[in-house]
Amino acid sequence: MRPMKILQIPDGLKNKALELADKHDAIIYCESCYGACDICDSEAKALGCDEIIHYGHSKFMESEIPVEYVEMRQEYDPRPVLQKDFEKIEGDIIGLVSAVQYLGSLEKAREFLENNGKKALIGKGNYNNGQILGCEVSAAKSIEEVVDSFLYIGSGKFHPLGLAIKTKKPVFVLDVEGGKIEELDKTLFEKQKYAAIALSKDAKKFGILVSTKPGQKNIELAKKIKKELEEKGKKAYILVFNEIRPEKLLGISLDCYINTACPRVAIENRAEFKKPILNPDEMENFK
Numbered sequence: 001m002r003p004m005k006i007l008q009i010p011d012g013l014k015n016k017a018l019e020l021a022d023k024h025d026a027i028i029y030c031e032s033c034y035g036a037c038d039i040c041d042s043e044a045k046a047l048g049c050d051e052i053i054h055y056g057h058s059k060f061m062e063s064e065i066p067v068e069y070v071e072m073r074q075e076y077d078p079r080p081v082l083q084k085d086f087e088k089i090e091g092d093i094i095g096l097v098s099a100v101q102y103l104g105s106l107e108k109a110r111e112f113l114e115n116n117g118k119k120a121l122i123g124k125g126n127y128n129n130g131q132i133l134g135c136e137v138s139a140a141k142s143i144e145e146v147v148d149s150f151l152y153i154g155s156g157k158f159h160p161l162g163l164a165i166k167t168k169k170p171v172f173v174l175d176v177e178g179g180k181i182e183e184l185d186k187t188l189f190e191k192q193k194y195a196a197i198a199l200s201k202d203a204k205k206f207g208i209l210v211s212t213k214p215g216q217k218n219i220e221l222a223k224k225i226k227k228e229l230e231e232k233g234k235k236a237y238i239l240v241f242n243e244i245r246p247e248k249l250l251g252i253s254l255d256c257y258i259n260t261a262c263p264r265v266a267i268e269n270r271a272e273f274k275k276p277i278l279n280p281d282e283m284e285n286f287k
């Protein structure tokens with residue numbers, strides 16, 4: 001009998017779903033996929049699949065079912081944008097980082113910067129050299145002390161925002177879709193964060209949010225937080241989701257949420273929640 005494979009792809013690649021299903025002789029998983037933490041292993045197991053073909057991300061975790069990761073690198077030359085906006089990048093020593101898709105552009109950026117009087121470094125982390133995730137920036141941390149600023153090459157705000165939160169150096173973003181370089185402004189995020197921290201102070205009933213996505217499943221952390229809150233005289237409930245969305249909380253009357261899943265839920269989507277939401281490292285009032 002032929003092995004059954006299931007194809008898992010980010011929404012941005014759905015236009016290639018049929019072509020890829022033909023290539024791998026696979027069935028197609030249509031739920032959204034946000035990262036390599038989001039492997040559809042329980043669904044694959046329930047369907048009797050032998051292998052998951054996961055597109056768009058690097059290996060993040062072990063899985064019960066074998067996973068073939070296909071990273072999907074993009075050919076991109078950052079030099080025309082660097083040529084145009086070079087003056088905007090502050091500092092003499094620049095740390096270069098990217099999400100997996102644009103890692104191929106880092107060497108070209110390094111060559112350009114070094115030909116224009118700067119020093120450029122690409123750090124080694126837990127994944128490919130220079131690669132960061134929204135929740136994991138070890139490649140940047142490894143060079144943080146020696147660089148003046150970081151240049152992130154890619155699209156979207158979440159990765160550079162994660163970088164700006166977890167390091168103390170300015171972050172410049174070379175936006176491959178907009179064709180420009182800008183310094184990342186984390187003011188709005190900081191304002192929302194401190195407002196949520198202030199509002200959480202008087203909360204009495206907490207919801208601790210847990211995701212069942214394999215790489216985000218932090219039930220032990222949730223149980224620990226629940227115990228700590230209860231020791232402080234608070235009421236705390238653990239709420240389980242696959243994908244955490246604010247509308248799924250409607251009708252459940254709580255004063256504050258603690259997110260134990262992808263940090264993006266509380267960072268990028270904080271304003272969408274009707275009650276303050278904190279990541280565990282933001283629970284300043286409960287230490």
Ligand code: SF4
Binds near residue numbers: 060134136216
């Ligand atoms: S937890 Fe969030 S930031 Fe980390 S890999 Fe998953 S989707 Fe990306």
